Amino acid sequence: MTRPKLRIATTSLAGCFGCHMSFLDIDEHLFELVELVEFDRSPLTDIKHCGPCDIGLIEGGVCNAENVHVLREFRNNCKTLIAVGACAINGGLPAQRNHLELGACLREVYEFRDGLSGGQVPNDPELPLLLDKVHPIHEVVRVDYFIPGCPPSGPTIWKFLSDLIAGRTPRLTHSLMHFD
Amino acid sequence: MPGIERCVSEIVTRHGADPSQLLQILIQVQDVIGYLPADCLSLIAEALDLPRARVEGVAGFYSFLHSRPVGRYRILFSDNITDRMLGAPALMQALCSKLWVEPGKLSEDGLVSITTTSCTGMCDQGPAALINGRPVTRLDHRRINEIAELVRQQVPVSAWPAAFFNVEDNIRRRDALLASTAAPGDALRAAIRVGREGWLTEMERSRLRGRGGAGFTTAVKWKACRDADGADKVIVCNADEGEPGTFKDRVLLASHADLVFEGMTLAAWATGAQKGFMYLRGEYRYLLEHLQAVLERRRAAGLLGAGIRGQAGFDFDIDIHLGAGAYVCGEETALLESLEGKRGTPRIRPPFPVTHGYLGRPTVVNNVETLAKTTLVALEGGEAFAATGTAQSTGTKLLSVSGDCAYPGIYEYPFGVSIERVLEDCGASDAQAVQAGGASGVLIAGYEFHRRVAFEDVPTAGAFMVFDSGRDAFEIARNFVDFFAHESCGFCTPCRVGTSLLKGYMDKLASGHGAKPDLADIEWVTRLLKNASHCGLGSSAPNPVIDTLVKFRPTFERRLESLHFEPAFDLDAALATARRITGRDDAAAHLDRKKETQR
Structure with missing residues (x-):
């Protein structure tokens, strides 16, 4: 008797998709993985909204209102939510704007940049508003696990997921957490 | 800056250009210049032949040393919970607004800076402050007005009314130690009569244990030091009484320094040491002159120096070193580092100070009260000393009683006294809790008031803070958490980060953003602090939170905004800047706190 497949959802918030690329770096383990899981919302499936899932993988921090909605949707649907990579855990590169005042930051980009004249900060309701600071995801929702790295290597992600799928508490050994 | 150069070279010369005097040199240079400018640190480094980074590291470690200018009037409000309960925060706010200065900042004219500091040991006569290093007690609005006026008219602190600086002993109950009528030298005569070996035997019989909190048997420590290799042994008196709510050593030093x-x-x-140090906390600097005078008198009386009481080969003298506002230096190995002129980072033990202490020499470090108690052992004999107290805790204990009681002050009881008895004696009729042993001690709830002060039940270094039924146990724990986050020396990650995380959670709960999972996270951080910290500061830092969560859990639970996760900040408010810039106010320009968060 085969066990029912686990459902996994993934997304990138204020990230660069580097962690997703690293996820693809598990290479031939992808074949093992698709035997064990099926994908819900993810750039791999192009499903737009997340349904009930077992595992949610979040890349990137929270920089705008849309990120908050997506993150909450994941939290509400995923039994286990995992912060993947430096931006999800600490805010990472996007959080470098945190020591600047948001207004000054936006005006610099949209009004004062060389070659721009008469520009203004976009105010289309379609565009999500920026939060005044970029936050790690655990400051906005409850997070169950963290996979560090920029990005975490393919073997790290595979070790973590295979532990989780097998029901073991994930343990990253020293070589998988050693970055220099 | 020829003036600074001369000042530095004079002070360095006075200390024999000895790098182990670095902290004392920095303190004295700052006394003259007002702060420690960068080029001054370079001069000191050069004169002592030390790396610049080492000097800067020490200058940056101690909170009473300043690398930037501070006010000519530097006012530090004691921030212990007992000061807060007596209204210190409002008084500080009042003084700040009268003098047009923000807390923690220097006034524009460089005249005054006002901020808080850890407990100054005046809990029995608070709210208290240190003004240019001198303690001012019993602050109230009237006194604050007077201080504001004196500062505005730039009256030198030395010309302020003496009543401001009045520090009372407030001894409420005397027992063996405080009632002792021994004259200086009596105890020494008795100990010399029985010989060095006989004296140690008396100490063993007394079963005296250290009064600083850990309760190590004093005779064992002395013997280990005596038997350690190396002839140049050292005796250190730990007068760095930084545990919030403790002030017994202050009273002993002020009125029983001879003991x-x-x-x-x-x-x-007992040990054959010839060198002694007293490490006096910076907050008690006002006692320095008095202590020096006592030392001088004892030298003149032949009780210090060469051939003490006519005994050939019994040579011993004492220097006093000042601390500069670092709680961690009360830990004995951190204290030794500080004595050597370094940052007060605790050492790894073993080796223990008895074999490798001050400059690697065999060293005994004893608490002020422990040392004073040894005079009783000498006078009465070890058996008689051990006749009071309990089986494992012999003799008496000084308690520093403060908080919600009619008669705060010093109470000396034989070990084994019940909490109830102390509460009754100090006039605390409405107590709901007692913090015994200070911030790192234990919180005793009402149902435990039958427990006894002794190493086998409630151990305490002496603090005894009483909280009546109007007090909020959460706020008490939060005050102690702030204290540890401020006093963590920063050396090890579990403590440096853990104490800050704990503070973050407490602030989150206090600001109304608490959620049920935070309690689990707090418990996780407290376990981490307890098990992974480098020294006792980190491992005892979570004590107040652990105790409060066990004994006063509802004070945490009633602060929970949600049973699910709750961010520590207001998400909708975080969009306010972007709303203002874009001029938007549509539905998508807002984030509902409750929406979408069910899990």
């Missing part, structure tokens, strides 16, 4: 110095000399008699 303390005599205890140090008795330790020298």
Whole structure:
């Protein structure tokens, strides 16, 4: 008797998709993985909204209102939510704007940049508003696990997921957490 | 800056250009210049032949040393929970607004800076402050007005009314130690009569244990030091009484200094040490002159120096070193580092100070009260001393009683006294809790008031803070968490980060953003702090939170905004800037706190 497949959802918030690329770096383990899981919302499936899932993988921090909605949707649907990579855990590169005042930051980009004249900060309701600071995801929702790295290597992600799928508490050994 | 150069070279020369005097040199240079400018640190580094980074590291470690200018009037409000309960925060706010200065900042004219500091040991006569290093007690609005006026008219602190600086002993109950009528030298005579070996035997019989909190048997420590290799042994008196709510050592030093110095000399008699240090916390600097005078008197009386009481080969003298506002230096190995002129980072033990202490020499470090108690052992004999107290805790204990009671002050009881008895004596009729042993001690709830002060039940270094039924146990724990986050020396990650995380969670709960999972996270951080910290500061830092969560859990639970996760900040408010810039106010320009968060 085969066990029912686990459902996994993934997304990138204020990230660069580097962690997703690293996820693809598990290479031939992808074949093992698709035997064990099926994908819900993810750039791999192009499903737009997340349904009930077992595992949610979040890349990137929270920089705008849309990120908050997506993150909450994941939290509400995923039994286990995992912060993947430096931006999800600490805010990472996007959080470098945190020591600047948001207004000054936006005006610099949209009004004062060389070659721009008469520009203004976009105010289309379609565009999500920026939060005044970029936050790690655990400051906005409850997070169950963290996979560090920029990005975490393919073997790290595979070790973590295979532990989780097998029901073991994930343990990253020293070589998988050693970055220099 | 020829003036600074001359000042630095004079002070360095006075200390024999000895790098182990670095902290004392920095303190004295700052006394003259007002702060420690960068080029001054370079001059000191050069004169002592030390790396610049080492000097800067020490200058940056101690909170009473300043690398930037501070006010000519530097006012530090004691921030212990007992000061807060007596209204210190409002008084500080009032003084700040009268003098047009923000807390923690220097006034524009460089005249005054006002901020808070950890407990100054005046809990029985608070709210208290240190003004240019001198303690001012019993602050109230009237006194604050007077201080504001004196500062505005730039009256030098030395010309302020003496009543401001009045520090009372407030001794409420005397027992063996405080009622002692021994004259200076009596205890020494008795100990010399029985010989060095006989004196140690008396100490063993007394089963005296350290009064600083850990309760190590004093005779064992002395013997280990005596038997350690190396002839140049050292006796250190730990007068860095930084545990919030403790002030017994202040009273002993102010009114019974002879007993303390005599205890140090008795330790020298037992171990053969010739060098003694008293490490006096910066907050008690006002006692320095008095203590120096006592030392001078004892030298003149032949109780210190060469051939003490006519005994050839019994040579011993004592220097006083000042601390500069670092709680962690109360830990004995951090204290030794500080004595050597370094940052007060605790050492890894073993080796223990008894074999490798001050400059690697065999060293005994004893608490002020422990040393004073040894005079009783010398006078009465070990058996008689051990006749009071309990089986494992012999003799008496000084309690520093403060908080919600009618008669705060010093109470000396034989070990084994019940909490109830102390509460009754100090006039605390409405107590709901007692913090015994200070911030790192234990919180005793009402149902435990039958428990007894002794190493086998409620151990305490002496603090006894009483909280009546109007007090909020959460706020008490939060005050202590702030204290530890401020006093963590920063050396090890579990403590440096853990104490800040704990503070973050407490602030989150206090600001109304608490959620049920935070309690689990707090418990996780407390376990981490307890098990992974480098020294006792980190491992005892979570004590107040652990106790409060067990005994007063509802004070945490009633602060929970949600049973699910709750961010520590207001998400909708975080969009306000972007709303203003874009001029938007549509539905998508807002984030509902409750929406979408069910899990």
